Amino acid sequence: MNLEFLDYAFMQRALLAAVLVGITAPAVGIYLVQRRQALLGDGIGHVAMTGVGLGFLLSWSPVWMATAVSVLGAVLMELIRWYGKTRGDLALAMLFYGGMAGGVMFINLAPGGSNANLTSYLFGSLSTVSESDVTAICLLAAFVVLVTVGLRRQLFAVSQDEEFARVTGLPVRALNLLTAVTAAVTVTVAMRVVGLLLVSALMVVPVAAAQQLSRSFAATFAISVAIGVSVAIGGTVTSYYQDVPPGATIVLLTIGAFVLLTVAATPLARRRARAAARVAAQEAGDPAECVIPVGRKPTGKVGV
Numbered sequence: 001m002n003l004e005f006l007d008y009a010f011m012q013r014a015l016l017a018a019v020l021v022g023i024t025a026p027a028v029g030i031y032l033v034q035r036r037q038a039l040l041g042d043g044i045g046h047v048a049m050t051g052v053g054l055g056f057l058l059s060w061s062p063v064w065m066a067t068a069v070s071v072l073g074a075v076l077m078e079l080i081r082w083y084g085k086t087r088g089d090l091a092l093a094m095l096f097y098g099g100m101a102g103g104v105m106f107i108n109l110a111p112g113g114s115n116a117n118l119t120s121y122l123f124g125s126l127s128t129v130s131e132s133d134v135t136a137i138c139l140l141a142a143f144v145v146l147v148t149v150g151l152r153r154q155l156f157a158v159s160q161d162e163e164f165a166r167v168t169g170l171p172v173r174a175l176n177l178l179t180a181v182t183a184a185v186t187v188t189v190a191m192r193v194v195g196l197l198l199v200s201a202l203m204v205v206p207v208a209a210a211q212q213l214s215r216s217f218a219a220t221f222a223i224s225v226a227i228g229v230s231v232a233i234g235g236t237v238t239s240y241y242q243d244v245p246p247g248a249t250i251v252l253l254t255i256g257a258f259v260l261l262t263v264a265a266t267p268l269a270r271r272r273a274r275a276a277a278r279v280a281a282q283e284a285g286d287p288a289e290c291v292i293p294v295g296r297k298p299t300g301k302v303g304v
Contacts, residue, residue: 010126011126013129013130017133020138021141022231023145026227027148028182029041029202029207030221032183032204038204040074040200041200042200043096044070044187045197046100050098051070053103053104056107066121067184070184073095074180074184080092082173124191124247126240133192143182147182156217195247207220209227209261210223210227231250235253236249
């Protein structure tokens, strides 16, 4: 394979950013999937648009400004989830749409700003990943990995059962808040490569694909990160050679990986179901020949 793309500094920066995105997005996404908050990343992405617009308006780094705004938005989302009750959905909707509107407004108020400046942040862009962006992405990715790996037992416990975690003495609200903040940081890590509007897919789909092969948390975590890194690199390289948007390419590759693993895992799932049925029958004291094979209807006849 021709590796000429590695001769270009912008591709080196883009590939490094892609690898970090491939690691961090599924690492956070596995907790969001467990908490049934798969679309949280999408909402944070909308809020982060205001940060990008403010960065252009104030001539500050859009990455760091988006990080600050998205973290604030994530905290507000958690507060709404705790106290919002019946009006929580309405408040979240206003927060999401307000974030989008704020981003468009601020970037158009910026000197020389236009919606074209926002496009690379919405859908990702290889050529615009600067050295300062890479530095910010590396620092933010280190924080995400530290939290998702270092506190994996506590975060997993809270994601599975908040009440049980609270009884065991874990600071449930603090951990929920930390998960939301980590998701916000991940969105800003990924926005230069995947884009704010597509980052949620890279947080969720690799986890769903990994779950087709394993039910173990540790194995699912490792497989989803491997998928994330593979599709991020593959999408970045494909974008260079075919001149297509990197974010869309990465997401389509991720969905393709999910489809392939789902098809490949179907026989494995059937074997697991048959094994589980045999174990259940043995525990119930039924003879093995009375177990009905998975996928086959009972005929009314029992073997002797």
